[in-house]
Amino acid sequence: MLSVTDVHVSYGGIRALRGATLHVKPGEIVAVLGANGAGKTTLLKAISGMVPCTGEILFKGAKRPSSTYRLAGCGLCHVPEGRRILANLTVLENLQLGAFSRTDKRGVAEDLERVLTLFPRLRERLGQYGGLLSGGEQQMLAISRGLMGRPDLLMLDEPSLGLAPIIVKQIFDIIREISSFGTAILLVEQNAFKALSICGRAYILSVGEIVKTGAREELLDNQTLIQGYLG
Amino acid sequence: MLAQQLINGLSVGGIYALLSTGYALIYSLLGFSNWAHGEVAMLGAYIAVMSVIAAKLPFVASLALALAGAALISLVNEKFFYRHIRNNNSPTMFLMIAAMGLSTTYKNLIVVLVGPKFKYFPQILPFESFEFCGINVGVLDIFSIVVSLAAIVLLDVLIYHTKFGLGIRGCASDSVTAELLGVNVNRYILIVFLLAGGLAGCAGVLLGMKYTVYPSLGNVALKAFIASVFGGLGSIRGAILGAFMIGILETLVSAYVSSGLRDLFTFGLLIAILLIRPEGLLGKSVEQKS
Ligand SMILES: Nc1ncnc2c1ncn2[C@@H]1O[C@H](COP(=O)(O)OP(=O)(O)O)[C@@H](O)[C@H]1O
Ligand SMILES: [Mg+2]
Numbered sequence: 447m448l449s450v451t452d453v454h455v456s457y458g459g460i461r462a463l464r465g466a467t468l469h470v471k472p473g474e475i476v477a478v479l480g481a482n483g484a485g486k487t488t489l490l491k492a493i494s495g496m497v498p499c500t501g502e503i504l505f506k507g508a509k510r511p512s513s514t515y516r517l518a519g520c521g522l523c524h525v526p527e528g529r530r531i532l533a534n535l536t537v538l539e540n541l542q543l544g545a546f547s548r549t550d551k552r553g554v555a556e557d558l559e560r561v562l563t564l565f566p567r568l569r570e571r572l573g574q575y576g577g578l579l580s581g582g583e584q585q586m587l588a589i590s591r592g593l594m595g596r597p598d599l600l601m602l603d604e605p606s607l608g609l610a611p612i613i614v615k616q617i618f619d620i621i622r623e624i625s626s627f628g629t630a631i632l633l634v635e636q637n638a639f640k641a642l643s644i645c646g647r648a649y650i651l652s653v654g655e656i657v658k659t660g661a662r663e664e665l666l667d668n669q670t671l672i673q674g675y676l677g
Numbered sequence: 678m679l680a681q682q683l684i685n686g687l688s689v690g691g692i693y694a695l696l697s698t699g700y701a702l703i704y705s706l707l708g709f710s711n712w713a714h715g716e717v718a719m720l721g722a723y724i725a726v727m728s729v730i731a732a733k734l735p736f737v738a739s740l741a742l743a744l745a746g747a748a749l750i751s752l753v754n755e756k757f758f759y760r761h762i763r764n765n766n767s768p769t770m771f772l773m774i775a776a777m778g779l780s781t782t783y784k785n786l787i788v789v790l791v792g793p794k795f796k797y798f799p800q801i802l803p804f805e806s807f808e809f810c811g812i813n814v815g816v817l818d819i820f821s822i823v824v825s826l827a828a829i830v831l832l833d834v835l836i837y838h839t840k841f842g843l844g845i846r847g848c849a850s851d852s853v854t855a856e857l858l859g860v861n862v863n864r865y866i867l868i869v870f871l872l873a874g875g876l877a878g879c880a881g882v883l884l885g886m887k888y889t890v891y892p893s894l895g896n897v898a899l900k901a902f903i904a905s906v907f908g909g910l911g912s913i914r915g916a917i918l919g920a921f922m923i924g925i926l927e928t929l930v931s932a933y934v935s936s937g938l939r940d941l942f943t944f945g946l947l948i949a950i951l952l953i954r955p956e957g958l959l960g961k962s963v964e965q966k967s
Contacts, residue, residue: 518859532850547859
């Protein structure tokens with residue numbers, strides 16, 4: 447599905463990503479764990495073409511398009527850090543914008559129904575401005591908006607950030623449910639134990655480098671290592 | 678008398694609205710005031726008047742030419758100037774300065790190429806005015822109201838009721854996210870400049886017909902800019918509302934108070950709005966909440 451090989455990103459003199467290599471197979475949930483500033487967001491931005499990078503990024507076996515706006519149409523949806531809900535568009539308009547690259551009206555209507563079933567709270571708020579939603583609702587909307595692109599791979603940047611534990615639990619349950627429909631998920635998180643509770647494999651990123659990778663059980667067994675890197 | 682003044686105010690307001698919506702569109706996408714916008718209108722007026730006087734084209738053809746020409750000039754401003762400044766990550770102030778430079782350049786270019794003298798449209802409409810329910814109605818005013826209203830309604834439908842408009846509003850709200858969701862932001866910006874330019878060209882022709890065509894015709898765009906601040910910077914519907922308010926206010930002040938005090942009232946109202954309601958009449962305060 448996704449294969450990232452030796453990707454480097456620098457911001458001016460700061461080398462934020464130094465040779466990241468990872469892959470995601472169809473239907474998998476893969477987590478990238480790391481402390482604040484480890485380079486997780488930068489990794490997703492590199493995959494989406496939002497920052498210039500070197501290295502190779504293949505999506506579904508081909509080079510990913512170089513323009514960011516083409517990715518959604520190819521089946522790669524990126525739910526950005528901080529949710530980035532369009533504040534003065536309504537909830538429905540946010541969702542419609544998520545399906546912007548699609549032309550299959552029937553499919554879009556089906557997917558709208560599907561995300562509203564996943565997140566019934568959004569249905570009550572369809573006509574409200576996105577900026578008026580609570581943090582948890584905004585995260586639900588951000589994920590739903592990503593799903594409206596009917597992605598083969600959904601990339602989530604810290605969906606738990608700033609949310610109450612009970613909301614985080616709801617959101618992670620739904621991420622697992624989304625994966626059960628066959629969508630592959632690349633989940634970036636600081637909240638390692640939460641992420642390890644749903645992923646199959648994980649990579650640990652520290653100061654721009656992938657320092658450890660393994661299956662979920664293997665990493666869970668090695669708590670001192672996780673604590674070392676994630677504090 | 679009052680009805681007559683209101684018609685006059687609506688026709689002026691409609692012209693301001695053609696300009697203020699363009700300001701608002703560009704401001705909402707790029708966050709800067711496009712000071713060259715008035716000159717795009719001025720150039721549109723020159724294209725129309727020269728093609729009527731010199732090339733003897735029929736009026737409709739010259740109007741079409743003016744819209745297309747103004748749209749193209751607006752596109753050139755974006756493609757060859759503003760875009761490069763944005764790509765250099767320069768401060769927004771640089772965009773405004775570039776726009777001022779373009780504004781002066783266009784004015785001087787016209788003085789050099791066409792000359793500083795006023796140009797007049799020949800009598801195009803079949804007659805100047807008619808009596809309706811005891812009031813004397815200017816045909817040009819009605820023509821101007823019809824044309825500007827039609828353009829504004831079309832624009833409103835486009836922005837608020839189509840997928841294309843959703844894309845524009847998405848870019849205006851957060852262009853980085855809109856791009857992630859599949860909007861080709863740079864292309865949308867180009868189309869917005871085309872649209873804004875076409876509207877400005879239309880305004881220029883109507884202004885030229887109402888008054889005359891001269892190199893600093895574009896200065897009226899200042900009023901349109903005020904209208905868009907008035908309505909809430911970046912809000913299209915606010916810009917329309919603000920334009921009609923200023924158009925009517927100006928006409929009434931000229932008629933009943935003094936034409937010399939007209940601008941005093943307009944600018945006074947602007948300052949009052951900025952002090953009391955800085956986000957403008959329809960400006961979004963939603964954004965500040967999130
Ligand atoms: N736009 C930027 N300009 C300069 N440095 C940046 C920028 N974005 C991130 N960085 C730096 O790159 C490093 C990685 O940041 P980021 O990818 O945001 O980490 P994370 O998402 O893991 O918290 C940090 O040291 C951060 O300060
Ligand atoms: Mg981050």
